[in-house]
Amino acid sequence: MAGLNDSNLQIAKTIKLYINGAFPRTESGRSFPLHKFNSKKIYANLCRASRKDLRNAVAAAKSAQSGWCNRSAYNRAQILYRMAEMTEGKRNEFVETFVQTLGYSPERANLEVDRAIDALVYYAGFADKYQQLIGAVNPVSGPHHNFTTPEPVGVVGLLCREEFDFSHMIAQIAAITCPGNSLVILLAEEGAAVLAPLAEVFATSDLPDGVINLLSGFTSELYEHMAGHMELDSICFDGKNEKIRARIKEEAIHNLKRAIVKPQPDFTLEHILAFVEYKTVWHPIGF
């Protein structure tokens, strides 16, 4: 159980960042307090990730990406399914976090976890199928074999919505990683306590180190740097703030990274396709 209970006798868990499969504190030594819902009591002091932490996370994601996309699609599916299993195993911890920090009823908290698990299972099943749905063998005029396959866009930065939406965030994570992208996620302040159980799910699901990296911190401090980072191939933010969306689109232009600012529907093929590129290969046919 995270946080301090009323007796102050329980051991509180320090919530740290999750970068390259490890749990470092922020290099900046900074933190911000997360309070219990409707209370002045501190639930936990979270790391306030710095630009340097962000760069470290991108470097980890970058070096993990090719290994992840070269795993067989079947293996990626297995790992996503394993994440669903581990989420189920940590259900109580997720529920407790939502109840304590967000004021959810246990029923609502459980529903969120149900839906998150559904999303992981849904996209686990897509990892070895979406290619057949959007790939093509193209009937070109001439003696050539010509085929188009979708590939992961590469390293994706995900800025979570301002209003915490656990199941949507998990759907985003699953949709982005299932084709073989790696991810750097900046959690919004609200609900950032979920970092603790979530990072443990990722750390215990046979997911290669660095494929998913989790940061807690201030969106306002980091989003422009994330959107402008030259090693990110795509940036996603589907929050409501129009100004942030426009700034992200603008910063993304430095390296023409794909800026996905339109909310993608959960449980769809389209959600995956927002994070792929199409490669077309030609080869002559003949003797």
Next chain:
Amino acid sequence: MAQIKNTNNVKINSDFKFEYAPAPEATDMVKIKKQNKLFINGKWVSGKNNQFFDSINPATGEKLAEITEASPDDVDRAVKAARKAYTGQWSQFSGKERSRYLFRIARIIQERSRELAVLETMDNGKPIKESRDFDVPLVAAHFFYYAGWADKLDYLFNGKSVRSLGVAGQIIPWNFPLLMASWKIAPALAAGNCVVLKPAETTSLSALLLAEIIEESGLPPGVVNIITGAGATGAALVNHPDVNKIAFTGSTEVGKIIARSTVASQKKLTLELGGKSAHIVYEDAAIEQAVEAVVNGIYFNQGHVCCAGSRLLVEESIAKVFVHKLKRRMRSLRVGDPMDKNTDIGAINSKNELDKIKKLIAQAQIEGNEYFEPELTSIPEKGYYIKPCFFNNVASSANICRREVFGPVLAIQTFRTPAEAISKANDTPYGLAAGIWSEKGAKIHKTAQALKAGVIWANTYNKFDPASPFGGYNESGWGREGGRHGLLPYVEVK
């Protein structure tokens, strides 16, 4: 007999020349108007400001015609016409009806193909054999391909229906003027959108002839509007509030400007931009074929090709012999009058482009790169021409290896292992295309998988087809054109 020594100590006889009798294509079937108007709402209208600019024949440097410079008011008229046609007619039409118009346009393009090819060469400077055998047939094929899609959109996206976007603003470059117009217009119309298209300012004429063809096809007024002008006209189109989608083909630099000006809007944007595509030749390649493909890859269309194979990565063990064969082949390339059916390399599209290419070559020479151009190739005195050339043993950090020249200039590097080839090929902010030469299938597939590029030509290069998606990774742009994937940027999935 005088002899010249080149860098490989190959002796060349100075009277070794390819003498061909001139074989110029006739130009009499092309009627070019002295002053050209805008095609808005199915009518030929004058620009509001009555301003014109010249279109030059780059083969001679002589003026071909005057083209209207469309003002923001003209752009507004065109967008309004497109909107009216969209809401009033085109979006109400059945797929079958839309399809019929596209088929008609395709047929007329075929019927008037010679006229289109000759005009294209006159205005652009590309060899007539390319405009005749490559550009125009592909233009017709593009309209045919997407004509057949118009009534089959229910099958476009898995399990979902799609709807058109509205008005598409399309801006195209000067390197394949008519072909780019077809890549833009055909999928947009098939998906049910209306179009305002702006050709590049140095090559407006074939787009205006296409407008005549569209008129002849009976397409309802306003479905396609063609407005001419330069950057300011394009900017007015991009910034017009009633445009739903922008499609741009051109330089990465301008692509970024366009992207910047749409950040605050909901406009959908696709970009087909520059490249510095690598052509990898492994030691087990079919060498003669690979030489031919490398030549075609970089010198086709004077190197004015976004996916030109402008970097050659050749395995060290065969580098010497490969470069030797490449030089031999380059010496037989004929540079000159694009209207001549024997010409391999025509005119550079404009003086501006020629100066840019010359500057980059001079800079690369100053930086100490090993330069080669065919010693005896001559170029016409009048018009904008340049000899094909390459720089050998170039460092990955050299400008000539990183910047897009958009001319007949090749940068050559060597590698020792497939991993080195892949890492060098991917060492660019672009990601449009790549070539791979090897007789080993597994090696080709492994390399193709590892390359960050949207189009991979294995044991071939510069092949295009309306059914084949085209477009790049990274700074080479957003989205695909061609094939089923080329329709997706013109629809919304419901």
